[in-house]
Amino acid sequence: MRILFITDPLETFKTYKDSTYAMMVEAASRGHQLFFCLQSQLSLVGGAVEALAQRLHLLDAGEGNDHGHGHDAWFRLDAPAATPVPAFDAVLMRKDPPFDMEYVTSTWLLELAESQGANVFNKPQAIRDHSEKVAIAQFPQFITPTLVTRDAARIRAFHAEHRDIIVKPLDGMGGMGVFRVGADGMNLGAIIETLGQNGVRTLMAQRYIPAIKDGDKRILLIGGEPVPYSLARVPMAGEVRGNLAAGGTGRAQPLSERDREIAQTLAPVLWQRGLLLVGLDVIGDYLTEVNVTSPTCFQEIMQQTGFPVAGMFVDALERAVAARAATKGS
Numbered sequence: 001m002r003i004l005f006i007t008d009p010l011e012t013f014k015t016y017k018d019s020t021y022a023m024m025v026e027a028a029s030r031g032h033q034l035f036f037c038l039q040s041q042l043s044l045v046g047g048a049v050e051a052l053a054q055r056l057h058l059l060d061a062g063e064g065n066d067h068g069h070g071h072d073a074w075f076r077l078d079a080p081a082a083t084p085v086p087a088f089d090a091v092l093m094r095k096d097p098p099f100d101m102e103y104v105t106s107t108w109l110l111e112l113a114e115s116q117g118a119n120v121f122n123k124p125q126a127i128r129d130h131s132e133k134v135a136i137a138q139f140p141q142f143i144t145p146t147l148v149t150r151d152a153a154r155i156r157a158f159h160a161e162h163r164d165i166i167v168k169p170l171d172g173m174g175g176m177g178v179f180r181v182g183a184d185g186m187n188l189g190a191i192i193e194t195l196g197q198n199g200v201r202t203l204m205a206q207r208y209i210p211a212i213k214d215g216d217k218r219i220l221l222i223g224g225e226p227v228p229y230s231l232a233r234v235p236m237a238g239e240v241r242g243n244l245a246a247g248g249t250g251r252a253q254p255l256s257e258r259d260r261e262i263a264q265t266l267a268p269v270l271w272q273r274g275l276l277l278v279g280l281d282v283i284g285d286y287l288t289e290v291n292v293t294s295p296t297c298f299q300e301i302m303q304q305t306g307f308p309v310a311g312m313f314v315d316a317l318e319r320a321v322a323a324r325a326a327t328k329g330s
């Protein structure tokens with residue numbers, strides 16, 4: 001297959017932990033051809049959606065000339081060529097958030113490319129329609145008490161009821177803007193004003209889940225099936241946020257019975273919507289986030305358990321592309 005990866009600049013990849021890199025290595029090892037472009041290199045030209053794409057070659061360690069950058073180059077690119085997006089067998093949207101208007105615009109362009117025959121994962125419409133934070137409310141049986149509002153008075157009432165709460169913005173990532181407010185309610189007013197910009201922005205408040213001390217578990221769903229191991233991201237001492245970006249430590253572990261129940265309920269529903277790869281966040285027994293833009297943690301799970309996460313992903317991708325080709329051909 002010819003696979004187009006839409007990603008952040010390749011120079012920014014940390015190849016020892018990047019999930020997109022693990023996908024690339026696995027796909028290349030199976031003889032697939034890799035192509036690369038940035039989100040900014042998608043255009044609609046004369047009715048066709050094009051990517052200014054470059055063939056991407058992975059280099060073995062030691063093979064790359066680093067041109068004095070002090071680290072080994074891991075890739076080599078051919079010259080860019082404007083290529084209709086449907087000319088690729090598969091397109092993987094792996095740009096990291098922020099989920100801003102440029103991201104939304106990319107989903108519009110990719111959705112158009114889809115209507116012109118492209119196979120895009122995750123499905124652009126599904127990425128766009130899906131709030132990583134609010135989507136948990138579609139599965140109310142799995143969530144802790146949760147409030148979404150702009151109304152400061154409602155947040156105060158929620159705090160009065162639950163005593164120990166988390167307040168977070170809807171568009172954060174990597175633990176940014178996540179606050180815990182305990183029984184004394186200290187700082188609640190200032191947190192609501194700051195995060196909510198005086199009622200202009202919608203916030204999420206959630207009952208604090210004490211099981212966070214055992215980690216925020218990332219459960220990957222691939223093509224409608226859970227990966228059998230989660231990565232528990234354990235907060236560092238004195239920190240409430242388990243995100244690796246906030247200094248958390250990743251510890252792979254088998255799914256618990258409850259993890260499995262949550263994963264097996266959500267997996268087929270989300271795959272039906274065109275979400276080939278999803279990263280659930282589960283704290284203790286509760287679903288707290290459904291990540292769909294560019295889920296990670298492949299390498300940590302592969303390194304600690306030997307489970308071939310990237311292999312499972314490329315298997316699912318190959319199956320999905322073959323299934324669509326079969327429908328188109330009939």
Ligand SMILES: Nc1ncnc2c1ncn2[C@@H]1O[C@H](COP(=O)(O)OP(=O)(O)O)[C@@H](O)[C@H]1O
Pocket residue numbers: 144166168172173174175176178206207208209210212216235240241242243281283288289
């Ligand atoms: N209800 C909660 N109870 C306890 N900790 C929470 C709760 N919600 C979030 N956190 C902490 O904040 C971190 C980030 O929250 P999350 O909702 O996953 O947002 P982000 O998009 O920033 O990852 C989690 O890893 C966890 O440590």
Ligand SMILES: [Mg+2]
Pocket residue numbers: 174175281289
């Ligand atoms: Mg999270």
